[in-house]
Amino acid sequence: MKNIAIFASGSGTNAENISKYFADNKNIRVVVVLSNNKNVKVHERVNKLGIPSFVFSRDEFAEGTPVINKLADYAADFIVLAGFMNKIPETLLNAFPNKIINIHPALLPKYGGKGMFGMHVHEAVVAAGEKESGITIHYINEAYDEGAIIFQASCPVLPTDSPEDVAAKVHALEYEHYPHVIEELLTGR
Numbered sequence: 001m002k003n004i005a006i007f008a009s010g011s012g013t014n015a016e017n018i019s020k021y022f023a024d025n026k027n028i029r030v031v032v033v034l035s036n037n038k039n040v041k042v043h044e045r046v047n048k049l050g051i052p053s054f055v056f057s058r059d060e061f062a063e064g065t066p067v068i069n070k071l072a073d074y075a076a077d078f079i080v081l082a083g084f085m086n087k088i089p090e091t092l093l094n095a096f097p098n099k100i101i102n103i104h105p106a107l108l109p110k111y112g113g114k115g116m117f118g119m120h121v122h123e124a125v126v127a128a129g130e131k132e133s134g135i136t137i138h139y140i141n142e143a144y145d146e147g148a149i150i151f152q153a154s155c156p157v158l159p160t161d162s163p164e165d166v167a168a169k170v171h172a173l174e175y176e177h178y179p180h181v182i183e184e185l186l187t188g189r
Contacts, residue, residue, distance in 0.1 A: 002186045003031040005076035007084040012042025014082035014103070014174055019049050021179035028186050032074040036061060036086055064091025071095075080182060081140065085117060088140050100140040101185070103178050105170045107152055108136040112145030122163035122170065130157050133166055135173045137181050151181045 004022070008015045012033075019030045033046045033053040043053045052074075060066040068091065071079070079092075081102040088100060104112060106121045111133075116124070125133045134154035139147035153176075155169040 001026075002028045002077050003075050004028065004078050004080055004182070004186075005071050005074065006030055006033045006046075006080045006082050008033060008035050008040070008042040008082045009037055009085040010040050010042065010083040012040065012045040012083070013171075014178060015042050016045040016049070017175050018080060018082060018179050018182065019046055019051055022183075023049065025183075028183060031076060032070070034067065034070065036084075042083075061086060062089055064089050064095070067092060068095050078182075078186060080178075082178075087144060090142065093140065093142060098139055101150065101182070102138060102140055102145075102147070103174055104136045104138065104145055105133075105167070105174070106136065107132070107134045107154060108138065108145055108149060112136075114144050116145065119163055119167060122166040125157060125166055126161060126163050129159075133157050133170060135170060135177060137178065150185065151177065153177050 006015045015033055022028050022030055030051055033042060033051055035042055035055050038055040046053050054070060056067055079096055079100040106125060111121045111124050132154045134152060136149055137151040138149045141147040153173045155173055157166055
């Protein structure tokens, strides 16, 4: 059995989607959700599914050991970032080498790096007149959005698309592909 911990900072739609996807899986399960914010909807979403969630402070996350201990309490094998807005500290990277992945709402290496998240990405894509956007699932390393790319999927960006239109297309790709890629990584299929 592979145990996934999800880190989330926001509404938790991707965390919920991933949790539901693995709910009846015999080999993979979401065991805990960790967040840096107690006032976000991810807690409500996953708690309804019977998945515990916890909040850590900025200091606990930066130091790393309290978060690593919580992950050990739940025997987490793998960390999935789903709308998580903090840079992963070195202690956590060392404890989970090549076992932390993220999904970025653009085709990296374009539109990545510090400050490039959420609607900022979609606004930049539209402003640049890009003809396509998409998602990038990648490993986490010490730099924002620079880990090895695992998977990309694209969608067209029409001249009439607003950033909100692009966001909707990208979210659809996230929901469709993120759980499958996680499963492939953890089962080798």
